[in-house]
Amino acid sequence: MRKLTYFAAVSIDGFIGAPGGEAGFFTDYVDEEYFEFLKAEFPETLPTAGRRALGLDDLENKEFDTVIQGRASYDLALAEGVTSPYAHMRQLVASRSIGTSPDPSVEIVSGDLAERIRALKREDGMGVYLCGGSDVAGQLLDEIDELVLKTYPVVLGSGMPMFGSEFRLTEFVPDSVRAFGNGVLVRRYSRKR
Numbered sequence: 663m664r665k666l667t668y669f670a671a672v673s674i675d676g677f678i679g680a681p682g683g684e685a686g687f688f689t690d691y692v693d694e695e696y697f698e699f700l701k702a703e704f705p706e707t708l709p710t711a712g713r714r715a716l717g718l719d720d721l722e723n724k725e726f727d728t729v730i731q732g733r734a735s736y737d738l739a740l741a742e743g744v745t746s747p748y749a750h751m752r753q754l755v756a757s758r759s760i761g762t763s764p765d766p767s768v769e770i771v772s773g774d775l776a777e778r779i780r781a782l783k784r785e786d787g788m789g790v791y792l793c794g795g796s797d798v799a800g801q802l803l804d805e806i807d808e809l810v811l812k813t814y815p816v817v818l819g820s821g822m823p824m825f826g827s828e829f830r831l832t833e834f835v836p837d838s839v840r841a842f843g844n845g846v847l848v849r850r851y852s853r854k855r
Contacts, residue, residue: 663783664728664782664783664784664785664786664787664789664790665783665789665808666782666783666790666802666806667725667790667791667792667806667807667808668806668810669704669791669792669793669810669812670792670799670812670824671685671812671814672812672814673813673814673816674814674815674816675819676823676824677820678796678824679796679822680818681820681822683734683822685822691814691844691845693842693843695842696842699840699842701718704724704725704810705721705724706721706723706725706726706729706748706750706751707793708721709739709748710746710747710750723750723788725788725789726751726788726789727751727787727789728751728752728753728754728788728790729752729790729791729792730755730771730779730790730791731753731755731793731794731795732756732757732794732795732798733755733757733759734797735794735795736757740764745764745765745768746765746768749767751791753768753769754768754769754770754771754782755768755769755771756772756775756795756798757771757772760772775801776802776805779802780805783805795826796822796825796826797826799824799825800825800826803825803830806853807852808850809834809849809850810848810849810850810851811824811849811850811851812846812847813846813849814846815844815845832853834851834854835854836850836851837850837852838850
């Protein structure tokens with residue numbers, strides 16, 4: 663069975679972006695050591711345009727072959743004229759407001775998102791990468807099997823929480839942590855079953 667992994671950039675105080683969703687400040691911490699780690703361990707999480715610009719089109723997916731993201735995350739790509747931000751993977755976008763996909767390789771999920779993810783997890787293949795959205799992560803909390811949190815050494819004070827959901831205690835078990843010279847920690851957790 664495939665697993666759903668929430669792979670997220672997050673502040674020390676648990677926010678994935680500013681109140682309006684801005685999160686570009688996290689990229690200020692991408693130095694050579696950290697980038698080499700991402701390229702080696704999670705190459706598929708690098709958007710296709712970035713891979714092409716860096717001459718990394720030949721990187722093979724290591725963990726994921728499918729990505730799910732929310733409409734707000736997808737809108738960031740659309741604003742740049744990119745309709746297929748992860749062309750090297752199967753792409754799904756959770757949205758009730760996008761009627762027709764602007765790209766034939768992007769599936770719009772407007773119905774029961776959790777059921778669609780359960781169906782994906784029953785298929786053969788690699789893992790499913792939950793790219794973002796606070797609301798999407800909140801809707802899929804019961805389906806998330808693993809967290810990979812790239813914790814940046816900043817406090818935002820307020821903003822977009824990791825999970826846009828009501829209070830509910832959900833336990834995960836720490837698997838590993840890796841510290842980088844730039845202050846970033848990459849922590850990996852498995853759902854406690």
